[in-house]
Amino acid sequence: MDGAALQETVTRYNSFVDTGVDADFGKPTPRYKIQTPPFYAAWATPLVHDTRAGLRINEKCQVLDMQGQVIPGLYCGGESAGGFNQHGLGRCTAQGYIAGTCAAAEHPTT
Numbered sequence: 480m481d482g483a484a485l486q487e488t489v490t491r492y493n494s495f496v497d498t499g500v501d502a503d504f505g506k507p508t509p510r511y512k513i514q515t516p517p518f519y520a521a522w523a524t525p526l527v528h529d530t531r532a533g534l535r536i537n538e539k540c541q542v543l544d545m546q547g548q549v550i551p552g553l554y555c556g557g558e559s560a561g562g563f564n565q566h567g568l569g570r571c572t573a574q575g576y577i578a579g580t581c582a583a584a585e586h587p588t589t
Contacts, residue, residue, distance in 0.1 A: 489513045523568055533561030540578035552586065554578035 495501045495509045534555045535543045542553040556574025 485518070489518070533559050536560045536562075536574075538577075539581040540574050541581065552582075554582050 491503075492509070493512045493514065495503075495506075496512045499508050501507075501509050535547075536555050537543060537549065540554045540556045540560070541549045542555050544550055556578045557571035560570075560574060
């Protein structure tokens with residue numbers, strides 16, 4: 480993201496806190512200014528879609544075999560995991576965190 484565009488966006492948002500009105504998105508009473516660096520920005524393109532196919536996982540994002548047994552050391556999350564419960568970036572982020580945390584606990588480094 481261009482630094483000037485980021486600065487302009489932050490300045491505009493902070494003005495909404497001053498006025499108490501979000502003129503861009505209509506958020507209820509913006510209260511907190513973005514003012515203490517460092518600042519980071521990233522681009523994400525959310526897509527709304529679901530899949531019923533994919534690998535079957537448990538609550539630890541461990542992949543299950545055809546008999547419902549855990550396949551040791553194999554984890555899956557996001558769009559590769561089956562189910563019809565959640566979708567998109569939130570699902571990928573949450574399941575990625577769960578899978579990574581559980582894998583690290585199961586296989587700690589020495």
